[in-house]
Amino acid sequence: MLNPNIYKSQAEYWKNLPIIDRSIKACAHLEDEEDIFFWDTILQKCDAGKYLYIPYSKSKEGHDTHGCEQCLKFLPFLSDTFFICIDSDYRYLLQQPNIDAKHYVLQTYTYSWENHLCEKSSLEANCKTVGLISDFDFSFFLSELSHILYKPLLILLHSKQHDDKEITDKEFNGCLPKQCHRKELEDSGKQLLANISGRFTELIDKHKPYIEELNLDNESKRYEQLGLTEDNAYLHIRGHNLFDLLGYIGKLLCREQELHFKDDILKRGFKTENYWEILHIISDVKSLGL
Template identity: 25%
Template sequence: MAKRLTDNINSQYFEAINKMTPKKARRRIVVYVESYDDVFFWRSVLGRYEDDKLTFDIMLPSRNQHLDRGKKAAISNMLKGVGRDMIACVDADYDYILQGSTEMSKQMLENPYIFHTYAYAIENFQCYAKGLHETCVMVTLNDHRIFNFERFLLSYSQTIWPLFVWHVVFLQRRKMTMHFDMCEFNKVVVLPSVRIQNPQWAIEYLSKKVRAKMFQLERRFPKLKDALPETERMLRDLGINDNNTYLYIQGHHLFDLVVSPVVQTVCDILRNEQENDIRDRAVHSEQARTEIACYENSLGKVKMMMKKNTYYQFSPEFQKILADVERYLEKDF
């Protein structure tokens, strides 16, 4: 038996509150997310649908006056009282790929009031290749394109794709996942230091690691090799392929160990380039020091700017999220 009113909070609770508000007041939809970083992302999704009749209130779930974090907390708060006035927005993780084969995946995919990212996590969107030059401009205020992020992440995706298919084969067989889990996969697909002038060296090094791991898997698990074509077809049907693999691997790994180090290196070069240009154009050394100080005060931090960049809104995965939200709004409002 519930001890507090807050223990009984569900969609019906918020629906009752909405009924008690003045007729001209906007309907309030409570949105549970996994972490503070997620609030901004889901605001970029839901904010466009607010009008004089509807508003979204995005927050972390709480229970017994304590904040809960993570997908399980967000979803568990939904299960007892899901409805149109209280929804959950979560990272897909591998649950989109698993297509309902686990309880968590089934709940996420079948519940019309739980929305997910399609891509593994929000961090993957923050690494969206077409927006990374914009990030560099936000950090350095220098619009010089010295690195092709799209080509780089395309090569990265195409290189890790065959191993990713192997990884999914193991994910689909829960009793075998331990033999090639996410931690082991991440160890293989991490990049060495990328040389901006010759990024292909890092890709070739990665390719050797991928081939070595695949050879090992083929020898240890020869019967699983037969499952690869079917798994690859399934992934492609979901919109996951060798061109966008990077969007579906673990987000923290991609952000911290693959993309942000490259963005940082590019930004360091662009910053030095801009400072050298200031020195060349300055009339005297004092002016140069003053201009450089002003410039440095205007610089941003790489990881912060990656999180603030919203270029991911042009991605196919983001468009799928919008389509889900629009179906929900058309059905319930």
């Protein structure tokens, strides 16, 4: 049976819970349970305390439901004691309205929270901390990858902005492999980078007539104002693709050491300073006045 007031009634309960239980600072609805690690790290840094994390809630049909769209159902009912924490996907770059701290929405600014685990300075620091023995330079690899991705990403964003479906997420993400060969990792992945570049070149050639009518300089200026540059484009692509690729690279590099790359390095933690995407989140949290 449909219940059109289900979101309001759930929101009212969570809004009032910190008043009833003073040990709870606020309630935060997340996309999924696995997001708790990221958002708790951020919230504890900004304002330490006990938060109730809500990984799923009831839909109008009465089903337990999770995901970003479920979080956004609560948009009209949010407050400083009940807010949502979501992955930006492309919402920030496309400037979707009402997705901001003023409306009690915390977002990642990168495509997803997984991207923050892949941020190059954090990744390099984690590799050193655990003692990964490898001459693979992740900073070099990610910087080069970012430059390869930048132009295709601008084209994808233009297509999304105009909703013309010229280039799809599936096409774009399909240019990023999930696995690679050990030999491709020599010289910090130069052969792998060349292969990825070749895939994106094929994608651009496929849509050449469409692209020739674009003014990429204008697109570049538009998104530079929002913080997107050649150097950080890798933080604004689908997080699972980036995370899985780096995880596989790390798996190959760790074969001779007793290290699990994803658990021991990628998920070890991330810096909460030095790059704007993370600093914007911290600023948003502080603006809530928790």
